[in-house]
Amino acid sequence: MDKLLISGGVALVGEIPVSGAKNAALPLLCAALLTREPVTFTHVPHLNDIGTMLKLLAQMGVKVTREAEKLGAGDTVTLDASALDNPVAPYELVKTMRAAILVLGPLVARVGETKVSLPGGCAIGARPVDQHIKGLTAMGAEVAVEHGYVHARASRLKGARLFTDMVTVTGTENLMMAACLADGETVIENAAREPEVVDLATCLNAMGARISGAGSDVIRIQGVEFLHGATHRVMPDRIETGTYLCAVAATGGEVRLTGTSSAYLDAVIDKLMDAGCAIVGERDAIRLKAPPRLTAVSLRTAPYPAFPTDMQAQFMAINAVAEGTAVVRETIFENRFMHAVELIRLGADIKIDGNTAFVSGVARLEGATVMATDLRASASLVIAGLVAQGETVIERIYHLDRGYEGLDQKLAALGARVQRVK
Ligand code: EPZ
DSSP: OOEEEEEOOOOOEEEEEOOBOHHHHHHHHHHGGGOSSOEEEEEEOOOHHHHHHHHHHHHHTOEEEEEEOSTTSOEEEEEEOSOOSOOEEOHHHHTTOGGGGGGHHHHHHHTSEEEEEOOOOBTTBOOOOHHHHHHHHHTTOEEEEETTEEEEEOSSOBOOEEEOSSOOHHHHHHHHHHHTTSBSEEEEETOOOOHHHHHHHHHHHHTTOEEEOBTBSEEEEEOOSOOOOEEEEOOBOHHHHHHHHHHHHHTTOEEEEESOOSTTOHHHHHHHHHTTOEEEEOSSEEEEEOOSSOBOOOEEOOSTTSOOGGGHHHHHHHHHTSBSEEEEEOOSOTTOOHHHHHHHHTTOEEEEETTEEEEEOOSOOBOOEEEOOSHHHHHHHHHHHHHSBSEEEEEOTHHHHHHOTTHHHHHHHTTOEEEEEO
16 A cells, blocks of 8 residues: 655645546536436546546446546546446445445436445444435435445436435435436425535536526526536535645645635635635635744534535644644534544644544644545645654555545645655
8 A cells, every 4th residue: 555755844835736626526427427418527636536436437337538638637537328227336336435325316317216335434424325315205216225225216206395404415416416307396405505516506507407506505406308418627626725725834835726716715714814824816726825833723614615524634733733722623524533643643732522622732743654544634644744843654545545636746846755655
């Protein structure tokens, strides 16, 4: 398994491009299942999770073409789902990537019958899909969960008024996709407002869907008979953007991130400014200049537009070396503090009490060998390694490769002493 060797203590300075958003691309690829015509996506990030999704779609019978563009411009992917001769999602593929559940809604709507493996939990929590099932059932699907698989059947889904018990991003996306081909109007209340939901709705409307309200907590979908092909550019990755802003802020550096913007990152930018950073948003870029030492910032994760749970681990890393004490509250997932014990190995002073972490900034961290456990926890260890004195070895970095395109190249371009070893 690959490892990442980081020699910390260097202020990161320079300019790098941001890739397309993983959490927009994954549902977008599944949207292609809703039509017999080819759909083309540009600016698709070259990530392991994308590769897994394309493998899953291909084994269903989708014709997949993927051309790599020049580095930083992402891949161009064309999907042709005209012949779906095996509309199932097997455990072997789903267990490696929970987002595979996003084929459920499209397959029930397009094919009328499907078998999708339950994703199972992951490091950060149980992550059930009961709301996905509840919504499809309300739309008339017969859904049974047997032997670890979701069996869903519907001659044609019927529009319905849906209410999710909690805000769920992929739940909203699955139900929105299914509703596109339903008979009548569907209203999703308590819908997720994440920008990736809006990006998906934009693509679906370009394919002939009739969706309004995406980005608010009430989404209306007028079902249509069929969708047609389209071309869609994946939006920039706001979490990748936030991650690099944190890495540069922690090291006291200065950066310009291109192919992105400050839009969709207000909560994160507010916290970075409270921590002492100067941030300037441009039309297609964002610039940050860090102070010599950050001030600790407390935060509480919540659904968009509040502070994103996917940025919590990165902020725990910057609080570990900031001036003062921060209170970090995680309200979305039940077990998303695993990075804390690894940060403590690097010398951080963190106390966990349930879903609250008390982080007292220390003058410096000491390099050590640490282990990545999930995607964003791995990112927080990279940030800590960049500021720690001496060498930090991060094991199991396949977690990073799932969600960060060319992470070591991008960090090296900012002057980081980072090396990937087999
Ligand atoms: C999406 O996961 C993202 N993944 C996650 O990013 C992100 O952390 C999460 O949204 C929250 O923003 C993708 O978009 C592919 P949820 P998702 O359904 O949709 C509970 C990353 O690092 N819940 O919004 O799976 C659930 O357990 C990943 O890129 C139910 O109980 O998250 C959680 O506590 C990690 N029943 C909360 O709701 C359900 O049916 C929010 O989950 C659905 C969700």
